[in-house]
Amino acid sequence: MAAIAGLEIASPEPVEEAAPAISVCGLRKAYGGVEAVRGIDLEIAVGEVFALLGPNGAGKTTTVEILEGYRSRDEGEVRVLGFDPASERSRLKPLLGIVLQSTGVEPYLTVAETLRMYASFYPRPRTVEEVIDLVGLQAKRDERVVRLSGGQQRRLELAIAFVGDPDLLFLDEPTTGFDPSARRETWDAIKNLASLGKTIVLTTHFMDEAQYLADRVVVMAAGGVVAEGAPSTLGFRERARARVRYRLTPGSEAPPLEFGAPDAAGFVEARVDDPVVALHELTEWAIKRGAPLEGLEVTRPSLEDVYLALTNGPQAGSDAP
């Protein structure tokens, strides 16, 4: 390519490579007069791990099920891997892997049998052994599904979604209702799938899940998109003011920063633009006086804080950036 590059006037990226895995424009869907999705736009790149985040009833599942082809849409343009999921569903199906929010698996087949059966539906499946390894169910290979724990069953569902070697994986609330260790197991399995370069669309109402798994997050509330970005920059988190906090010891004099009134436990808090300068001032002051800065901490607002602020109340849905 480099050898013939000189002959070309310009070498733009081929159009196919730039085509997104999913593009959604002005999507709307109402159930019995109630709008579940009110005109959202999304674009998800190939190879991206994308999280749709929001509280229950935000419209995440409706959106995802329209993309999967389970639901029809009322309005809007939708392209999934170049197909319209409503009218070209049968061509799309072999390219998708789907983990639905709550679905059963035939209880009386074993893990390996189940995977072999699902693999037979696809033109170029992965091997059963490979996907069993990927989700860490080697020890349960010949166990009947009915005897698996919740976390194991969810990992089996991931394996089922993956056995057809899909280009695009949908995971609808993959860990809702799990205990912490089952969540961690499932997260690890998802990370494994992501490391193979597949596009993954995840819905969740857990901030930490999005943060751990996703490259990019869209926050939905009341049927609309309220924020979008990498987990680290969501809601301008990286530009938010830092919070400096410590506990006043009885009889200590006023510190140099603008702290508010102490709370019940005696902690005082200040919001600062530049924590480096502020901390320098504070610690210099403390060292000079020998004052202990008990329990000192500097924090940014957590993603959880940002999320709650974004999704709190219906007004958040209308005039978001």
Next chain:
Amino acid sequence: MSALALTLDQVRYVNKAYWRNPARAFFTFAFPLMFLFIFTSLLGSGTVHIGSLAVKQSTYYVAAMASFGVITACFNNIALAMTYGRDTGILKRLNGTPLPAACFLASRVIHSLLVAVLLVVLTAAFGHIAYGAELPRGVMLLRFLVMLVVGAGTFCALGLAITAVIPNADAAAPIVNFAMMPVLFLSGIFIAFGNGTPGWVLWVARVFPVRHFALGMQAGLVGTPFHWTDVLVVAAWGLAGLVLALRFFSWEPRR
């Protein structure tokens, strides 16, 4: 994989899962045989008059319970299995894969048909050994098999169709029984019709497919005359069931 290979492959998986649910398999097989034993113990010494033919009560029940077995294996089994799969999300998951809907449905119907055939063979063999029931042979065997396959297909189609009015898996068994039990009684399955049978009962029996199907089974196992009109009525019900099933079948739980 071709559609046919995919369907047969599905039949294998359905079959595997079927026999691993001991309760379901047991009851499907135990009920007709148990009823056969009970009915013949209670009433087996009497005679039933069918036209000019006097038939031993026990032989009559062999045919009746074979019919009953087919109906349980097809109508009840399909309706219950589909609602269970629908409500637990198994159907929704399958609907998200490239497995063609026709392969899915055909595999379920074929499996029920195989179970029905096995049940009839067991009932007939048991009836032959224990009560001296006839076994169909020659041309009658062919007619008998046609009725068996048409009947099994029809009751599968009706089982699929009835899922449209079953709101959830908990309601499945009561609704299925409520729909089928009265028809079974009014078709002479449990209590043979006699001279005193009211006219309206005969009419009910004439309209619904159960009696027609049972008459075909009876022709093979008792030696009564075989009428192709019975096959036609049963097939008509099957077609109607199929149309309704295709129109109203749902892959997802009804809300």
